[in-house]
Amino acid sequence: MIYISYSFEVKPLQPAVEILIAELGFAGFESFVETEEGVTAYIQKEAWSADILDDIQILNSSEFEISHTFEEIEQTNWNEEWEKNFSPIVVDDVCAVRAPFHEKFNTDYDIVIEPKMSFGTGHHETTHMMIQHILKNDFTNKSVLDMGCGTGVLAILAEMKGAKPIDAIDIDNWCYLNSLENVERNNCEHITVIEGDAGLLVNKSYDIIIANINRNILLNDLKKYATCLKPKGLLFLSGFYKDDISVIEETCNKLGLNHVETLEKNQWVALKFIN
Numbered sequence: 001m002i003y004i005s006y007s008f009e010v011k012p013l014q015p016a017v018e019i020l021i022a023e024l025g026f027a028g029f030e031s032f033v034e035t036e037e038g039v040t041a042y043i044q045k046e047a048w049s050a051d052i053l054d055d056i057q058i059l060n061s062s063e064f065e066i067s068h069t070f071e072e073i074e075q076t077n078w079n080e081e082w083e084k085n086f087s088p089i090v091v092d093d094v095c096a097v098r099a100p101f102h103e104k105f106n107t108d109y110d111i112v113i114e115p116k117m118s119f120g121t122g123h124h125e126t127t128h129m130m131i132q133h134i135l136k137n138d139f140t141n142k143s144v145l146d147m148g149c150g151t152g153v154l155a156i157l158a159e160m161k162g163a164k165p166i167d168a169i170d171i172d173n174w175c176y177l178n179s180l181e182n183v184e185r186n187n188c189e190h191i192t193v194i195e196g197d198a199g200l201l202v203n204k205s206y207d208i209i210i211a212n213i214n215r216n217i218l219l220n221d222l223k224k225y226a227t228c229l230k231p232k233g234l235l236f237l238s239g240f241y242k243d244d245i246s247v248i249e250e251t252c253n254k255l256g257l258n259h260v261e262t263l264e265k266n267q268w269v270a271l272k273f274i275n
């Protein structure tokens, strides 16, 4: 698979980098590595077009200076790229997320991820907060849906916390394949990885649904999630900013889901609802 990588130099860095990442995500960029100068963003060549940056509003802002270079990279180069950039993380002293080439951590949960092009190493605020939600809640013997599973990191932690069975769904073929690899790498036995979207949620029912995707997809698919959430079931949502809480909460309320808790990190949020 061939990717195009854009290296953006951004001055001053925040909040421009956050906004740039959000806009690039909407435009189809899949992965982002924050750098000292700004951010490097990756998009599959198949999804790329020469005018891909035309709709990125922040590039026209007079408040920030943003310049970029871009290049085509082969998959093999990308692997080296993330290995250089992926440092292990530990969430709340209890859950480590690391690559196979990092030393093992002496934490309650030690998740080994080879992310390649998939989102979900724990470095992003949204993954970090979803891990925190999972750590704080009882997953023992709960049936779980991880929608937009990325690397599969959240499904893997759910299994480590005793959940079963677990469906991990992602629309992206690369994420599907990567989740399969990571599920095996962590010796998980109760996770079924499926390629697809909320259209797959027919005759399904779960005690807990986790979805870290983005505002628009969540707003579009929440009804389908709500339909397969059991009474008193829990829904954890992330992938959007603090400013989006009201529209997400309003949609959830209409579906009979009540807001219980909000986690917040650098303007990103992760919400907990109960059915």
Ligand SMILES: C[S@@+](CC[C@H](N)C(=O)[O-])C[C@H]1O[C@@H](n2cnc3c(N)ncnc32)[C@H](O)[C@@H]1O
Pocket (backbone or CB within 6 Å): 118, 119, 120, 121, 122, 126, 127, 130, 147, 148, 149, 150, 151, 152, 153, 154, 169, 170, 171, 172, 175, 196, 197, 198, 212, 213, 214, 217, 239
């Ligand atoms: C922000 S990443 C989250 C990955 C991982 N769950 C985490 O918390 O780090 C969102 C994921 O949702 C997937 N996705 C996007 N649209 C989707 C949809 N409509 N249905 C299912 N997955 C989707 C993307 O491919 C991506 O892997």
